[in-house]
Amino acid sequence: MTLRTRIAVTFSLLLAAVLAAALGAVSATNRGNAEREVQRQLDVGVSVFQRLLESNRRQLTQAAQAVASDYGFREAVATRDTDTLVSVLQNSGERIGAALVVLTSLNGDVIAASGLHVKAGTPFPVSSAQRSSLAGDGATSLMVDNGRIYQLVTVPVRSPLPVAWIAMAFELDQKAAHELADITGLAVTLAVNSDGRWTNVVTTLPAGATSQTDVVTRRIEMSKWGNSQAAAILSRSLADARAPFERLTKVLFLIAAISLVASAVAAFWLARNITRPLHDLTKAVDQMRSGTYDVALSVQRSDELGVLAEGLHLMQTAVQSRDQSIRRLAYEDTLTGLMNRTAFGAALSEALAVADAGPVAVAVINLDRFRRINEHLGYSVGDAVLTKMAARLAAVPSVHSAVARLAADQFAAFTRLKDAANLQSWGTSLVMALAEPVFVEAQPIDITATLGLALAAGGSASTDELMRCADLALEHARREKRALAVYEEAFKPAARDQLSLLGELRRAVEHDELRLFFQPKIELKTGRITGAEVLLRWQHPTRGLLSPVDFIPFAEQTGFIRRMTRWTLDHAIAQGAVWQRAGKPVGLAVNISADDIGDERFDTRVASMLTRHQMPPALLTLELTESGFIEDPTRALRMLDALAALGVSLSIDDFGTGYSSLSHLARMPVHEVKIDRSFVQGLESDPETEPVVRSAIDMGHGLGLKVVAEGIETEAAAARLRSFGCDIAQGYLYAKPMPLAAFEAWLEGKERVPVIAMPVDFKIEDLTDSVSLAIY
Amino acid sequence: MMTIVQRRRRIVAGVLAALCAHAASAGMVTVDVTTPSGAPARDTVVVFDPLDAAPPPSHDAAIIDQVSKRFVPRVSVVRTGTSIIFPNSDRIRHQVYSFSPAKTFTLKLYAGSPNTPVIFDHPGLVVLGCNIHDNMVAYVGVVDSPYYAKTTDAGTASLNLPAGRYRLRTWNPNALAAVPSQEIAVQAASLTVPVKIDVSSAPTAVGWPE
Numbered sequence: 001m002t003l004r005t006r007i008a009v010t011f012s013l014l015l016a017a018v019l020a021a022a023l024g025a026v027s028a029t030n031r032g033n034a035e036r037e038v039q040r041q042l043d044v045g046v047s048v049f050q051r052l053l054e055s056n057r058r059q060l061t062q063a064a065q066a067v068a069s070d071y072g073f074r075e076a077v078a079t080r081d082t083d084t085l086v087s088v089l090q091n092s093g094e095r096i097g098a099a100l101v102v103l104t105s106l107n108g109d110v111i112a113a114s115g116l117h118v119k120a121g122t123p124f125p126v127s128s129a130q131r132s133s134l135a136g137d138g139a140t141s142l143m144v145d146n147g148r149i150y151q152l153v154t155v156p157v158r159s160p161l162p163v164a165w166i167a168m169a170f171e172l173d174q175k176a177a178h179e180l181a182d183i184t185g186l187a188v189t190l191a192v193n194s195d196g197r198w199t200n201v202v203t204t205l206p207a208g209a210t211s212q213t214d215v216v217t218r219r220i221e222m223s224k225w226g227n228s229q230a231a232a233i234l235s236r237s238l239a240d241a242r243a244p245f246e247r248l249t250k251v252l253f254l255i256a257a258i259s260l261v262a263s264a265v266a267a268f269w270l271a272r273n274i275t276r277p278l279h280d281l282t283k284a285v286d287q288m289r290s291g292t293y294d295v296a297l298s299v300q301r302s303d304e305l306g307v308l309a310e311g312l313h314l315m316q317t318a319v320q321s322r323d324q325s326i327r328r329l330a331y332e333d334t335l336t337g338l339m340n341r342t343a344f345g346a347a348l349s350e351a352l353a354v355a356d357a358g359p360v361a362v363a364v365i366n367l368d369r370f371r372r373i374n375e376h377l378g379y380s381v382g383d384a385v386l387t388k389m390a391a392r393l394a395a396v397p398s399v400h401s402a403v404a405r406l407a408a409d410q411f412a413a414f415t416r417l418k419d420a421a422n423l424q425s426w427g428t429s430l431v432m433a434l435a436e437p438v439f440v441e442a443q444p445i446d447i448t449a450t451l452g453l454a455l456a457a458g459g460s461a462s463t464d465e466l467m468r469c470a471d472l473a474l475e476h477a478r479r480e481k482r483a484l485a486v487y488e489e490a491f492k493p494a495a496r497d498q499l500s501l502l503g504e505l506r507r508a509v510e511h512d513e514l515r516l517f518f519q520p521k522i523e524l525k526t527g528r529i530t531g532a533e534v535l536l537r538w539q540h541p542t543r544g545l546l547s548p549v550d551f552i553p554f555a556e557q558t559g560f561i562r563r564m565t566r567w568t569l570d571h572a573i574a575q576g577a578v579w580q581r582a583g584k585p586v587g588l589a590v591n592i593s594a595d596d597i598g599d600e601r602f603d604t605r606v607a608s609m610l611t612r613h614q615m616p617p618a619l620l621t622l623e624l625t626e627s628g629f630i631e632d633p634t635r636a637l638r639m640l641d642a643l644a645a646l647g648v649s650l651s652i653d654d655f656g657t658g659y660s661s662l663s664h665l666a667r668m669p670v671h672e673v674k675i676d677r678s679f680v681q682g683l684e685s686d687p688e689t690e691p692v693v694r695s696a697i698d699m700g701h702g703l704g705l706k707v708v709a710e711g712i713e714t715e716a717a718a719a720r721l722r723s724f725g726c727d728i729a730q731g732y733l734y735a736k737p738m739p740l741a742a743f744e745a746w747l748e749g750k751e752r753v754p755v756i757a758m759p760v761d762f763k764i765e766d767l768t769d770s771v772s773l774a775i776y
Numbered sequence: 777m778m779t780i781v782q783r784r785r786r787i788v789a790g791v792l793a794a795l796c797a798h799a800a801s802a803g804m805v806t807v808d809v810t811t812p813s814g815a816p817a818r819d820t821v822v823v824f825d826p827l828d829a830a831p832p833p834s835h836d837a838a839i840i841d842q843v844s845k846r847f848v849p850r851v852s853v854v855r856t857g858t859s860i861i862f863p864n865s866d867r868i869r870h871q872v873y874s875f876s877p878a879k880t881f882t883l884k885l886y887a888g889s890p891n892t893p894v895i896f897d898h899p900g901l902v903v904l905g906c907n908i909h910d911n912m913v914a915y916v917g918v919v920d921s922p923y924y925a926k927t928t929d930a931g932t933a934s935l936n937l938p939a940g941r942y943r944l945r946t947w948n949p950n951a952l953a954a955v956p957s958q959e960i961a962v963q964a965a966s967l968t969v970p971v972k973i974d975v976s977s978a979p980t981a982v983g984w985p986e
Contacts, residue, residue, distance in 0.1 A: 071873070071882075071907045078875030159875045160905025160913045161981050 003278070007271035012264040019256040026252055030245035035216075038241045042218040045184035045234040049220060052180060053151060056170050060153035063096045064168040068157045077103070077111070077157050077164050082120060085112035089166075099150060099171040103157070103164055111164060117146075124167065143169060144192050144228035149201050177202045189233040198231075205235070214238045277305045281312055293320035333405040335383055336390035341412075344404030348414050349463040351402070352456055360456045361423050362414040363430055364470040365393070366478070368448045370409035377445070384440045385447060392433045398426060412470070420455055427453045427484045450477045454487040481678075501554055504540070509567050513539050516571055517737035520746070521589070521708065522729050524722045529750050531587025533623070533710075533730060534572045535737045536564070561593045570609055573620065575740065577613035584747070589621040589651060597624065598635070603642035610646070617647030623674065625653045637667060644669035651708065655696060666703060673700045675726070677711025683720055690720070697724045804966040806934040809927050809946060809973055816931025817948050817973050819851045823985075824923035824935060824942040827959065831922045833857055837893065840904070840914055842870050847904060847914030851949060853924045854916060859893035871907035878902045878918055901947070901984035913979060915949050937962045945985040950975040954983025 001009075067073055067088060076084040085103055093101035093114045100115040104124045112120055125145070143150040150169040156162040170176070177188040181204040189203040217235040284295040297313040300306070328334075331343035339347060351360050367389060374382040390411065393403045398415045406412050413430065417423060431451055437444040452474025456466050469487040477485035508514050518532040538546040555561040569590055576588045596602050610617050622643060640650055652665070655673035665673075675696050682689035693709075700707035709721045712731030721729060735746060809820040834855040841848045843865045854860065862872050864887050873882035878900025883890050885908075896902060896918045906912035917924070923942070925933035945957045952974045960969055 069910070071871075074907075075875065078880075158905070158910045159873075159903075160910055161903060161979060 002275065004268070004271040004275040007274070008264065008267040011267035012260065015263050016260055019260060023249070023252055023256055027249050030249055031242070034238065034242040034245050038216045038236045038238060041185060041236055041241075042216060042234055045180075045186040045188075045236075046218055046220060048184050049180060049188075049232055049234065052176075056151050057153055059096055060098065060151070060168045060170065061155060063092055063098065064101075064153055064155035064166045067092045067101075068155050068166050074157060074159045078159055080111070082112050086114060086120075090114040093168065096168075097170070098168050100152075100167070100169040102167040104167065105164055106162060108165075142172075142222045142230045144194065144230055147192070147199075147201065148173070149190055149192060149230050172202065174202050174204075177204050180204075184234065186234045186236050189235065191231050191233060193229040193231070201230075274305065277301065277309065281305075281309055284316075285312065288316055288319065291323075293317075293323070333390075336387055336405050338390050338394065338411070339402075339404035341404060341406045344402075344406070344412055344414075345463050345467070347402060347404075348466065351414060351416065352461065352463060352466070358416045358418055359420045359423075360414055360466070361417050361426055362454050362456070362466050362470045363412065363427055364406070364452045364467070364474045365411040365413070365430060365434070366450045366452075366474055367409040367411075367434075368450055370447070373445065373447070377440075381440050381445070385438050385445060388438050388440075389434060389447075389449075392436075393430070396430060396433050398429065412467070417455075423453055423455050423486060424484075427451050427486070431483050448483065450474060450482075451484040452477055452487065453484065501551065502558055502560060505551060505555060505560055505564070508538055508540075509563055513541065514564070514567060514571075515539050515545075515739060516568070516575065517739055518588075518743040519730060519737040520735045520743075520750075521587075522734045524718065524726055524729050529586075529747070530728055531589060531619075531621070532743065533589040533737075534568065534591075536568055537737075537739075556593055556595065559595060561595050562599055565590075565592050565596045566605065569606065570613075573609050573613045573615050576619050577615040580615055580619065585616075585619055586747070587619050587621060587649075589623050591623045591653065594625070594636075597639050598632070600639075602639060603646060606643060606648065607646050610648075618649070621649040621651050621671070623651040623653045626655075633664065640669055655700070655707075670705060672706035672708055672728075674708040674710055677731075680709050680711045680717060680721070680731075681713070683717050684714065693721070694724045697721075697726050701725065801939040801964045802936055803939055803962045803964050804934060805937050805960065805962055806932055806966070806968045807925070807927070807944065807946065807971055808968055809931045809933075809948070809971045812972055812974055816927070816929065817975055818927050818929050818931055820927040820931070820933070820946055820948040820971075820973060821851060821853050821917045822925045822927065822933040822935070822971075823853065823917070823919045823921055823945040824937055824960065824962075825919075825921045825945065826923065826938075827941040827943055829940070831920065834922065835859075837861070839863065840916070841865050842872070842906075842912070845870075845906075845909050845912055847912055850914055851926055852914070852916045853926060854896055854918055855922060856899045856918050856920050857895065857897050858918070859895045860916065861889065861893045863889040870909065870912070872904055873907055874902050874904050876900065876902040879916075882907070900986070901981070903981050915979075915981065917947065917984070919945075939963055944969060944971075946971045946973060947984055948973050948975055949979045949981055950977070951983050952976050952980060954985060957985050 070088070073085070073088050075081075076088065089101040089103060089112055092098075098115070100113075100118070102113040102118050102124050103111045105111055108123050110118055110120050110122050110124045113124075118124060125143075141152045141154075143152045149172045151172055152167055152169040154165050154167045157164040157166060172190055177190060180186075181188045187203070187205045189205060190201045191198050192201050193199075215235050215237050217233055220232040220234070222230040222232060281297065284297050287295045293316055295316070297309050297316060301309070331340060331346075332338070333340045348360070348362065367385075370382065370385070373385055386405070386409070390403070390405060393411055393413060396403075396413070402415060403411065403413045415426060417426060431449060434447070434449040437446050439445070452470045452472065454466050454469035454473055461469075469491075472491040473485045473487035476487075476491050477483065515537045517535040517537050519535060520532050521530045522528070523530050536548050536552070538551055540546050552561070552564075555564050569592075572588050572590050576586065579586050592602075599605075606620075606622075610620065644650060649671040650669060651672045651674055652668075652670055653674050654676045673696075675693060679689055679693050679696065683693060697707045706727045707725075708728040708730060709726045710730040712718050712721065712729045712733045714733060718729055718733055738746060805824070807822045809817040809822070811817050834857055836855055836858040838852060838854050838858050838860045839862075840852060840860055841863050845866060845868075852860070862883060864870055867887070869885045869887050871883060871885045874880055878898045879894065879896050879902045881894050883894070896916060899918045899920050902916040902918060904912075904914040904916060923935055923937055925935050927933045939962050942960045942962060943957050944960045946955045948955075955971060955973050958969075960967070
């Protein structure tokens with residue numbers, strides 16, 4: 001039921017109930033009133049009738065007494081002067097309009113009479129009993145004579161004892177009845193019962209109305225007269241009495257009906273007036289809910305509904321603007337104004353949904369070394385760089401409206417290629433667009449980008465998949481230190497492998513599936529062995545021996561690398577201790593990751609391991625890449641200081657490829673640097689490499705560090721490095737990484753560089769064995 | 777209300793009484809009037825009409841006073857020819873009248889004593905009334921015989937009568953019917969005559985024995 005109907009029906013029902021109650025009450029009261037009124041009228045009628053009789057009686061009595069007490073009349077009675085008596089009677093009768101005046105002897109014989117048919121000398125039909133009941137100064141009685149009713153009064157004539165009677169009577173005729181009826185408002189009937197049968201003598205009822213049923217009557221029994229009996233019947237028609245009340249009730253009903261209809265119409269109108277704008281507003285709100293904000297909310301009213309509409313309108317505007325800004329936040333990168341990842345994903349999936357429109361190419365673009373710009377030049381410069389880069393990307397015609405910023409220094413773009421073969425050239429165009437130096441505040445900033453490209457050729461690829469492929473390609477490009485890589489199936493680790501790799505790694509650590517391989521380090525000057533780098537291999541139960549490339553990146557991503565470093569260190573130190581105890585100490589270099597440097601308890605772990613296995617710290621070298629410092633250089637420096645304080649040597653891996661500044665390097669407590677294999681391998685093919693290598697070696701020496709070269713495969717390279725003053729070499733030229741047994745066999749007969757294991761702060765007491773001064 | 781026949785009979789009786797009036801000795805006669813229930817009937821008129829000799833006429837005088845709207849005495853017996861004066865002892869006026877056949881008269885409204893007495897010159901019962909006060913009633917029995925009396929409260933009346941024969945008439949204003957007269961022979965000795973009379977509570981003024 002709608003609000004409108006409910007309001008209208010409620011009001012109508014309420015009014016109807018009130019009216020019904022009121023009408024019912026009025027009707028009942030009227031009915032009762034009519035009956036009470038009739039009864040009251042009858043009571044009054046009876047009283048009036050009795051007063052009428054009483055009044056008649058008095059009048060008759062007075063008149064009769066006046067005659068009886070007249071001396072002349074007494075004299076006439078005494079002298080039986082009949083003529084005189086008749087004339088006196090006649091006169092007195094006429095005076096009051098009596099129907100009959102009779103003078104009788106004490107015996108009841110008529111002496112003289114006036115009116116009616118009474119003749120002198122005949123007995124007057126008043127029995128002695130009646131006369132005595134009438135006696136006593138004007139007792140009244142009703143006399144029935146010849147079918148007529150008379151009200152009779154008898155008065156004695158005294159001279160001075162009673163000698164005669166005067167009887168005087170009024171007739172209760174039609175006129176009297178009508179008078180009574182007029183006074184009382186009742187119908188008056190006088191009836192006589194003679195010989196057991198009632199007959200109406202006089203009635204004011206209209207002819208034929210005597211048999212009415214709906215009539216209330218009051219019967220007044222009057223005195224008997226011989227065998228006859230008289231009664232007065234007062235009656236009132238209830239219908240007549242009710243008539244005015246019924247008229248009133250009818251009028252009330254009419255008024256009620258009209259007001260009910262009128263109020264129902266008014267209620268409907270009012271309800272409609274309220275609900276129609278409500279309906280309009282509801283419709284508008286519905287549309288707003290579905291995102292349409294330009295719905296007119298114009299209820300031109302000054303009442304509450306108008307206020308509501310105005311409020312909704314304001315709300316609409318506010319919601320709309322908020323919606324827009326939320327959309328902006330949700331789908332737009334606030335800095336560059338490009339799409340964000342979500343919007344890009346949506347746009348890409350839309351593009352992918354259109355099949356047969358040509359292959360879709362996706363590029364994920366990473367700005368190299370962007371973090372350093374932020375660090376060294378400040379975030380505002382970084383932001384400016386990002387903005388300019390974004391503008392450049394967006395300006396590439398082929399990627400119009402499909403460029404996004406995914407993360408701090410990562411962008412993405414997609415385009416629809418005419419031909420899959422154009423992928424490489426599209427990627428190149430993006431690289432070229434970003435290659436130019438960026439000028440921020442007239443300062444040139446050199447920045448390069450690395451690109452990962454992926455192609456959705458079949459049209460079945462999902463957005464996520466495509467993005468991940470591009471990510472993998474990017475990863476590959478970075479690893480390969482190339483500006484650009486196109487995704488290949490080979491980049492993709494088998495999904496099952498990925499899922500199970502962590503579990504398998506965990507198992508590998510727990511079940512000792514990992515193996516330590518050792519690659520010797522050779523002193524270039526002498527060709528003697530200075531130690532070995534410890535390398536990790538995984539003896540996978542099904543896949544055979546796995547190289548670190550297959551699992552270390554994954555371990556680094558998942559953080560499992562810490563656990564693996566611990567394992568490696570533990571086993572390497574244990575082995576080192578074994579050799580140490582055997583009197584053949586070997587300096588061991590173990591790679592640690594940036595994660596390990598971030599572990600605050602790393603130094604204590606290393607110290608406890610050294611103590612547990614009782615290996616001199618000087619035999620241990622920890623190799624770490626420059627990237628290990630980038631996250632938090634201060635913290636990293638603190639950790640390196642702590643490690644150096646243990647007496648452990650520190651080595652910077654991949655020296656020359658990283659970003660480490662000389663100032664950093666100078667502050668770090670490192671003992672050696674390792675020149676990256678790419679430089680070493682370039683020595684023979686690229687003449688420009690030589691000064692780089694030479695200066696790197698000189699720089700290391702300048703800082704007081706030993707310089708190690710790795711990846712030496714030829715004697716020529718070794719000779720070059722030797723001539724440059726490089727201290728230690730490592731590579732296939734000397735030996736591949738070997739398992740323990742092979743390494744130990746290889747070691748036999750080789751001359752070793754003597755190890756002076758005397759660390760800076762090493763506590764002598766910590767070593768159970770004597771400090772070894774091993775000389776090989 | 778006397779008929780002609782009644783009046784004639786009364787005249788005959790009067791003559792007979794006059795004829796018997798000269799008897800020599802006397803005797804005490806007491807009439808004891810009671811009601812049928814044995815109660816004394818006071819104010820009963822007792823008249824002895826001498827049957828042997830007619831009594832001589834009389835010119836007596838009598839008074840019927842009007843006191844407190846009453847005639848005093850209520851019942852009087854007088855000889856024929858007696859003058860009765862009707863003084864008025866009340867401060868209000870009265871109009872004494874009679875419509876009785878034995879004496880019809882009216883004394884116009886007066887106070888004090890009227891100038892002229894009324895002579896009751898015919899035997900019979902006269903009922904007196906006041907035209908103003910219907911309740912004032914007096915009875916005057918007019919008789920020829922000199923021998924009459926009214927019973928006392930004890931209902932008796934005693935008379936010293938010369939010996940001889942008499943007719944005894946008795947009448948009471950409340951009598952319901954006439955009491956038959958009886959002949960009494962009076963000797964020297966005392967004599968008590970019992971008479972029964974039926975009375976009502978209200979005056980009837982009937983049955984005056986002629």
